[in-house]
Amino acid sequence: MPLARCHTPKCCNRRPTRFAKQRNANTREFNRTVQLLKSFIPTAFPVEVRFRRLRKGIAGNCSRRGPLYVINICNTLYEGEVIAALLHEFGHALAWNHLDDQMAYVDCGSQSEFERRTHGPEWGVAYAQVYRAYVADVLPALEKEEKKRDANRVKGRTK
Numbered sequence: 001m002p003l004a005r006c007h008t009p010k011c012c013n014r015r016p017t018r019f020a021k022q023r024n025a026n027t028r029e030f031n032r033t034v035q036l037l038k039s040f041i042p043t044a045f046p047v048e049v050r051f052r053r054l055r056k057g058i059a060g061n062c063s064r065r066g067p068l069y070v071i072n073i074c075n076t077l078y079e080g081e082v083i084a085a086l087l088h089e090f091g092h093a094l095a096w097n098h099l100d101d102q103m104a105y106v107d108c109g110s111q112s113e114f115e116r117r118t119h120g121p122e123w124g125v126a127y128a129q130v131y132r133a134y135v136a137d138v139l140p141a142l143e144k145e146e147k148k149r150d151a152n153r154v155k156g157r158t159k
């Protein structure tokens with residue numbers, strides 16, 4: 001699956017930059033996106049998101065470590081790619097079942113077989129739910145918060 005650009009015009013109209021190198025407002029917005037996803041799409045276990053160096057060609061992965069889902073996002077991705085990877089991996093956390101636990105300990109034979117097993121119909125439905133929540137709930141909430149911040153900023157300047 002090719003990685004999509006993000007869905008916020010503010011981001012896509014700028015020249016792409018590596019997300020991990022911009023630890024500022026973008027990171028705050030990303031963390032807020034994760035918080036909102038967790039609130040709109042509850043999973044069986046809490047979700048923790050980390051930035052890590054991953055193998056070439058891997059944008060992210062999701063695993064279960066005890067009573068926790070850990071989503072690793074590649075730290076060399078561009079802004080829009082980070083959101084695409086987050087939504088994809090959040091779909092895995094939502095669709096997780098006991099068979100996914102077993103796959104961590106069983107050799108699937110090949111990478112393509114592993115991909116086939118972990119991207120079945122259950123994952124597809126979960127990914128659609130996550131994407132829909134992102135577009136219908138998370139983005140409007142972020143926009144509303146940004147407008148409120150802008151209004152407070154303007155109000156502070158006029159005093």
